[in-house]
Amino acid sequence: MTSFSDLNLDPKVLKAIEATGYTTPTPIQAGAIPPALEGRDVLGIAQTGTGKTASFTLPMITRLGKGRARARMPRSLVLAPTRELAAQVAENFDNYAKGSRLKKALLIGGVSFKEQDMLIDRGVDVLIATPGRLIDHFERGKLLLTGVEIMVVDEADRMLDMGFIPDIERIFEMTPFTRQTLFFSATMAPEIERITNKFLSNPVKIEVERQNSTSETITQILVEHTPKAKSMAAKDKREILRAIIERDSAKADDPLRNAIIFCNRKVEVDVVAKSLKKHGYNAEPIHGDLEQSHRTRTLDGFRDGSLKFLVASDVAARGLDIPNVSHVFNFDVPSHAEDYVHRIGRTGRAGKLGTAYTLATPADGKYLDAIRSLVKADIPKGENPWTPPGGGNAAPATREEEDDKPRRTSSRTRSRSKPKSEDAPPVEAPAQVAAVEVRHEPAPQPQQRNDTQQNRNRSRGGRGRNDRDSGPRVVGLGDHVPTFIELSFDERRDEA
C-alpha cells in the first residue's frame, strides 16, 4: 500500500498532509498524483467524496513550488461549477499550501471585483474560479491566461449540465497549449468525451469506483404518498417530512442529528424552510437566488452544527463536503437520476452511517424508474409515518376545500396539523448505490490527430488544440486570438 510519503510530493506539502492526519492516499489520489507530478495530463473519472480535490491540489502545489507569479498572469487555474465548490477548493488549497509561498485568488460571482482585482494585480500562482466571473475579469482586461501552466476542470459533468461547456472551451482556448490539464468528471458523457479529446493530450486515465464509505453506509428509504389531490402533494410532504424528523430523532440507533432537505425548485426550498421554521425547527434555505454572503453564512452554520436543517436546491447537491450529515431528504424526487446519487452522497460520508429518504407521489413514477435503473437497485420502501387527518393514504378526497386553493397560495406555509408521530417502526433495508466499475488505465494511447488543418480553419477562430500531438506546428501564442474576444457581447449572450 502506498503512503503519501512515497509520492514524491514537496516535503512541505507532506508536512501539511501529516497535520491533517491522513496517511494513505485514496485510489484517485494514488492514481492521479504520480502522473500529475510528472507533468502529464490526467483524466480522472471519479465522484465526489473520493478525495478528488487533493488529487489535484497536492501535485499543483508541488509543481508550482518553484517559480514566481507575475502580475495578472496566474500560473494555474482551477474551474469549478458553483461558487461553493470553488470556495471549497480554495480552502483545501489553503490547508495544503500552508508551508509554501504560493499566492491564491478565488474568483467567484456575488462578491465585489475589487478585492479579486487587487490580488490578481499582485500576481497569483493559483486562480480558483467559476467560469462566469473568470470570463468577466478577462473581458475587463484584468487577466491574462497565457501564463497558465496547469489547468484543472473539476466536476466537468456538472459543468455540462449547467451549460458551461462553451465557456470552458473558451477558457481552454485562452490558455497556452503547453499547459498541463487535469480534468475530472463523474461520468463520461459524449460531450465530455469530445472536450477531453480536444483539450487533453495523451492523458493518463484514472477511473475509480465511488468510495465504499459512501454507498455502503447509506440506508435508502422510499416513502410513498398519494395525496388526495395533486395540489396537496407539497403540503402533505411537509407533514411527512416533519413526522419522519420526529420519529428518527427519537431513534435509538443512528438517530437524526441534522439533515439536508433537497427540493427541485427554489420557491419550494423557501416554502419548506419557512414551514420548518414555523414549526420550531432550526432550518435555513440555500439556493442560487440568495445573496452570496447569506449562502456562505448558512453553509458555515450547517458545517459547524449551529444550523440543523439545511433546505437546499441542487446548488448543494454535488461535491460539497460536509461531514456528519446524518440524514438527507429528497423532498422532491430529482428529475435527473444522477442528482439522486449526488444528493444522497451528502450523507454517509467518511465512514459514517447515513440515511436518505425520498418522498414520492404517484406523479414521480418515471423519475423513480430512472433512478432505479441508474443505481441498478430498488429503493426499499419505508413506512409513511403520517396519516392525513380523517383517512387513509389513498382514500378519496374529503377535504376538497383545502385542495382548491391556487397553487401558489396553497404552497405557502400554512401547514398546521400536528404530525402524528406515532412510533411506527422504521422499515429499513439497506440499499447500495451500484458500484461503478474500477478501471485503472495508466497510459492510454496518444490520440490520433490528423484534422489539424480543419481545426485551424474553423469559424470559431481557435486553432486546433490537438496540434500538440501532431508536431510543433503552432509557434508561440501570438497567433491565437481567444474566440470570445472575436464575438460581440450580444453574440456571446446569444450563444449561451
Add this chain to the structure above:
DNA sequence: AAAAAAC
C-alpha cells in the same frame, strides 16, 4: 417540472 452562473 429546474438549477446554476456575470454585471
